[in-house]
Amino acid sequence: MAETPAVPHEPYAASRTKALESLLLEKGLLTTEFIDSIVRRYEQDIGPLKGAKVVARAWVDPAFKARLLADGATAILELGLDRGAPLVVLENTPGAHNVVVCTLCSCYPWSVLGLPPTWYKSPPYRSRVVIEPRSVLAEFGLTLPETTEIRVWDSSSDLRYMVLPERPVGTEGMTEEELATLVTRDAMIGVAVVRAPLDGGTVGASA
Numbered sequence: 001m002a003e004t005p006a007v008p009h010e011p012y013a014a015s016r017t018k019a020l021e022s023l024l025l026e027k028g029l030l031t032t033e034f035i036d037s038i039v040r041r042y043e044q045d046i047g048p049l050k051g052a053k054v055v056a057r058a059w060v061d062p063a064f065k066a067r068l069l070a071d072g073a074t075a076i077l078e079l080g081l082d083r084g085a086p087l088v089v090l091e092n093t094p095g096a097h098n099v100v101v102c103t104l105c106s107c108y109p110w111s112v113l114g115l116p117p118t119w120y121k122s123p124p125y126r127s128r129v130v131i132e133p134r135s136v137l138a139e140f141g142l143t144l145p146e147t148t149e150i151r152v153w154d155s156s157s158d159l160r161y162m163v164l165p166e167r168p169v170g171t172e173g174m175t176e177e178e179l180a181t182l183v184t185r186d187a188m189i190g191v192a193v194v195r196a197p198l199d200g201g202t203v204g205a206s207a
Ligand SMILES: [Co+2]
Pocket: 102, 103, 104, 105, 106, 107, 108, 155, 156, 157
C-alpha cells in the first residue's frame, strides 16, 4: 500500500545534513547550541560582511558603483569575492526603496550575503511582501514616507538581487572600513535602512 508522506519530500542535501547533525549530537561531539551559533555566524556576520564591503566601496568610489550597478557579479570580483549567479544591484534613492524576495523558494545572493535568514524562507514573508510591502516593512520596524515608492524584486535561480542602501547623512568623515561596519544584512535585503552611528536616524533623512 502506497504511503502518503506526512511532510513534503526533503531535498537530498537537507536529509543528509539532518542525519549527520543528529549523529554528532547523539555522540556528544557537538551541541545544538554550537551548531546554531555557527549558522548564526554565517547568517549574520561572515556572509553579510562581504556585501557590507561592497556597499561601502560603492559609497566611496563612484566608478566602482557604476560598474556594480552595470554588472554586479563581475564588479564584486574586484573585492576578491566569488562570482555567483548574475547579480543585479538595486540602488535605493530618497524616492525609491527596493526590497528583495524569492516568492518561489529561497534564492538569495549568497555570493554577497552568505546564508539567508530563516524569515526570508518563510511562506508569510514570501507571499506578503509582494502584496503589502509597506505593512511587511513596518513589521520589520521600517516605516517609509508615503512618497517613497517601494519596489519588490523576485529572485530566481538565474538572477539574484542585492540592495545598495542609501549612505546615511552624518557619515561624511568615515572611512570605507568604518562605513562597512554600519551596513547590515537586512539593509541589503531591503527590510531596513542604514543608520549613522550615534544618531537615532530618521528614515529619509537624506531626502
Ligand atoms: Co528561489
